[in-house]
Amino acid sequence: MSDEIRSAAEFRGPLVLEAVGVHKDFKLGGGPHSAVLNAVRDVSFGLYRSGVVALVGESGSGKSTVARLLSGQERLTSGEVRLDGKKIGLHHRRAFRAYKNEVQMVFQDPFASLNPVHTVRYHLKRPVRIHRAASGHADVSQELVRLISEVQLIPPEQFLAKYPHELSGGQRQRVAIARALAAHPRVLLADEPISMLDVSIRLEILALLNDLRERLELAVLYITHDIASARYFADETLVMYAGDIVERGPSEDVTQQPAHPYTQLLVASAPDPDALGSSMRTGSKIVAGQAGSALSNVIGCRFSPRCPFAEDRCRREAPPSVRVNEHRSAACWRLDVAAPHLVAAGRASGTDTVASS
Amino acid sequence: MRHAAAGVDLESELASASPSVPVKPTPGASLPVLDIRGLSIIYRSLAGDVRAVENVDLALMPGEIVGLVGESGSGKSTLAYGSVRLLRPPAIITAGDVTYRGRRVGAEGVAVLEQSISELRTLRWREIAIVFQSAMNALNPVLKVQEQLEDVIEAHLPMDHAERHERAASLLDFVGIPRDRLRSYPHELSGGMRQRVMIAMALAVDPEIVIMDEPTTALDVVVQREILSQIVELKERLGFSILFITHDLSLLLEIADRIAIMYAGQLVEVGTSQAIHHRPAHPYTRGLLHSFPALHGPRVELAGIPGSPPDLRDLPPGCPFVPRCSYATEACTGIDMRLAQIAGEGDLTHMSACPFVLPDTPVKADAAKGHRK
Numbered sequence: 001m002s003d004e005i006r007s008a009a010e011f012r013g014p015l016v017l018e019a020v021g022v023h024k025d026f027k028l029g030g031g032p033h034s035a036v037l038n039a040v041r042d043v044s045f046g047l048y049r050s051g052v053v054a055l056v057g058e059s060g061s062g063k064s065t066v067a068r069l070l071s072g073q074e075r076l077t078s079g080e081v082r083l084d085g086k087k088i089g090l091h092h093r094r095a096f097r098a099y100k101n102e103v104q105m106v107f108q109d110p111f112a113s114l115n116p117v118h119t120v121r122y123h124l125k126r127p128v129r130i131h132r133a134a135s136g137h138a139d140v141s142q143e144l145v146r147l148i149s150e151v152q153l154i155p156p157e158q159f160l161a162k163y164p165h166e167l168s169g170g171q172r173q174r175v176a177i178a179r180a181l182a183a184h185p186r187v188l189l190a191d192e193p194i195s196m197l198d199v200s201i202r203l204e205i206l207a208l209l210n211d212l213r214e215r216l217e218l219a220v221l222y223i224t225h226d227i228a229s230a231r232y233f234a235d236e237t238l239v240m241y242a243g244d245i246v247e248r249g250p251s252e253d254v255t256q257q258p259a260h261p262y263t264q265l266l267v268a269s270a271p272d273p274d275a276l277g278s279s280m281r282t283g284s285k286i287v288a289g290q291a292g293s294a295l296s297n298v299i300g301c302r303f304s305p306r307c308p309f310a311e312d313r314c315r316r317e318a319p320p321s322v323r324v325n326e327h328r329s330a331a332c333w334r335l336d337v338a339a340p341h342l343v344a345a346g347r348a349s350g351t352d353t354v355a356s357s
Numbered sequence: 358m359r360h361a362a363a364g365v366d367l368e369s370e371l372a373s374a375s376p377s378v379p380v381k382p383t384p385g386a387s388l389p390v391l392d393i394r395g396l397s398i399i400y401r402s403l404a405g406d407v408r409a410v411e412n413v414d415l416a417l418m419p420g421e422i423v424g425l426v427g428e429s430g431s432g433k434s435t436l437a438y439g440s441v442r443l444l445r446p447p448a449i450i451t452a453g454d455v456t457y458r459g460r461r462v463g464a465e466g467v468a469v470l471e472q473s474i475s476e477l478r479t480l481r482w483r484e485i486a487i488v489f490q491s492a493m494n495a496l497n498p499v500l501k502v503q504e505q506l507e508d509v510i511e512a513h514l515p516m517d518h519a520e521r522h523e524r525a526a527s528l529l530d531f532v533g534i535p536r537d538r539l540r541s542y543p544h545e546l547s548g549g550m551r552q553r554v555m556i557a558m559a560l561a562v563d564p565e566i567v568i569m570d571e572p573t574t575a576l577d578v579v580v581q582r583e584i585l586s587q588i589v590e591l592k593e594r595l596g597f598s599i600l601f602i603t604h605d606l607s608l609l610l611e612i613a614d615r616i617a618i619m620y621a622g623q624l625v626e627v628g629t630s631q632a633i634h635h636r637p638a639h640p641y642t643r644g645l646l647h648s649f650p651a652l653h654g655p656r657v658e659l660a661g662i663p664g665s666p667p668d669l670r671d672l673p674p675g676c677p678f679v680p681r682c683s684y685a686t687e688a689c690t691g692i693d694m695r696l697a698q699i700a701g702e703g704d705l706t707h708m709s710a711c712p713f714v715l716p717d718t719p720v721k722a723d724a725a726k727g728h729r730k
Contacts (some may be wrong), residue, residue, distance in 0.1 A: 203661030
């Protein structure tokens with residue numbers, strides 16, 4: 001189909017993991033009239049070998065739920081997750097384990113994700129055994145050294161013997177990454193892997209993930225609330241708001257020329273050192289408003305209560321995803337007002353802006 | 358003077374119903390409201406003393422926002438809490454002086470470290486208030502917002518019930534929360550609103566200094582931006598001074614007048630936001646500036662800082678940044694880590710602890726890679 005949006009991560013390699021129309025509802029409270037939260041609504045995207053896709057959004061936008069759905073920790077309400085084009089079913093232990101061999105997760109908090117009473121060796125040994133990456137005492141030892149060296153904790157033997165409390169935050173996160181690598185996965189789902197770390201450490205962890213992506217040809221989903229780091233790390237950036245993907249496109253384009261009003265707000269809110277106080281002092285007001293509601297009884301565009309461009313239609317009808325160009329789309333009725341230059345550029349290049357859903 | 362005028366403004370706006378506290382003119386506007394000199398704080402432990410704060414000088418001028426930036430464990434919170442004596446053992450203040458000079462105290466100021474417990478009780482909150490990082494933990498979950506605000510007012514101001522109620526309500530107006538939220542419990546508020554209640558509570562009895570400890574770290578960027586501009590606006594209106602603690606230098610560059618950079622318990626550089634941003638001297642400052650990806654402007658390659666912070670129980674002699682520093686030489690292990698004016702720099706407020714690397718020293722790629730200990 002000519003009007004399909006092609007992922008900006010596609011050039012890196014073949015499609016590995018795919019979310020197709022993924023939907024997740026949570027029932028709030030009990031009883032027949034309980035409210036329903038559409039935590040994730042009709043989300044589709046692909047992860048490509050050696051490519052990084054970033055999922056950006058505020059807390060409660062559903063970005064972590066997407067990771068949990070992809071990792072099989074949560075059942076889909078509808079839609080499919082496909083690995084190498086095959087729909088995954090995780091009802092059997094064996095199928096689940098086979099899937100976990102391929103798809104691994106790194107969590108936000110390296111202080112909580114490691115067990116304080118066990119050594120690094122123990123943390124790594126278990127996945128190596130379980131996923132049968134190695135068997136036999138010598139092989140396992142060799143594999144542990146390989147893993148810990150992979151995340152650049154040197155000398156390996158010394159680090160294997162340590163307990164989590166003896167490690168800094170950055171080192172703990174390295175151990176958590178090594179543990180994820182133990183299964184020799186092809187997909188890494190990283191849920192805010194650097195947000196708990198000190199600023200001076202963050203870049204090193206991102207650089208490590210980038211290095212692993214390249215050498216081990218990992219397909220990476222990078223979940224973050226920091227759109228600036230997505231610009232640096234990800235090929236494609238998806239912006240999520242209240243359960244919907246509201247904008248997607250190449251990271252550089254999305255951050256430098258945001259199309260959707262919410263992305264524009266996100267970008268405008270990020271600290272800008274070059275502003276040196278000016279933006280705070282001139283009293284430029286940002287209307288933050290309430291965080292987006294993903295309740296199913298909210299009709300229309302979920303961003304409309306906070307949107308400066310909202311009109312009647314936005315409050316009545318949910319906007320379709322509108323194609324901006326080959327790699328970009330945004331779900332907004334008022335793109336011609338919110339991002340006129342992008343719409344004009346899309347028209348000029350001969351590809352009409354077509355509603356694709 | 359803006360400072361004094363703002364004070365009067367506050368009294369009329371906020372405390373109209375109170376038997377007015379006489380507002381003294383600012384004694385010598387050029388004197389700092391908070392003057393920390395040679396402060397050293399240790400944490401006593403079996404494995405040896407942790408030297409959390411080492412010989413720190415820092416001044417906060419009236420109406421000023423000073424940003425204190427450092428990584429976790431750098432001693433920035435210990436410094437701030439120590440200067441108002443909010444630390445308890447095993448923390449011990451081993452040396453230094455802290456002088457507080459507000460409008461309500463005499464011109465000679467108050468020696469904070471020599472105050473008795475009851476004297477401290479008035480000083481805390483009435484003069485120096487704190488906005489804590491985690492509003493959920495700092496607010497009492499079983500009391501309504503109203504009760505918590507009125508408690509603070511009752512403890513410090515002689516007001517009757519109706520006056521207290523009115524003041525609590527107007528405090529919420531100040532931070533942009535509807536008055537009917539007075540009857541809410543903390544769990545009924547969003548994260549941003551809770552943090553705003555914390556700010557309202559800090560401003561409840563018209564303090565001179567507000568210490569903000571990572572007030573927006575747990576919030577989303579959009580909410581963070583909104584709260585920060587509100588803080589700046591309130592500061593301009595009410596004329597208090599802010600000591601703003603954070604690990605996020607990019608944020609400080611935007612809101613602080615001056616920035617103090619802390620590493621391993623010591624200040625390594627102090628200067629105006631402009632100086633720190635455009636003419637950073639200390640290698641650690643330079644590293645920090647290259648550690649956060651910028652959203653605006655051209656996409657540049659970032660270096661970060663290799664290695665991790667040192668163990669404060671066992672600091673190397675001389676500069677503690679040596680193992681991570683790409684400019685380090687033999688001479689660095691012998692230097693005296695005191696802030697000094699930077700040679701050849703016209704701006705006399707710009708100080709650095711590194712005598713070797715100057716703002717004009719060319720940027721050096723990190724040669725210390727692999728120094729991962």
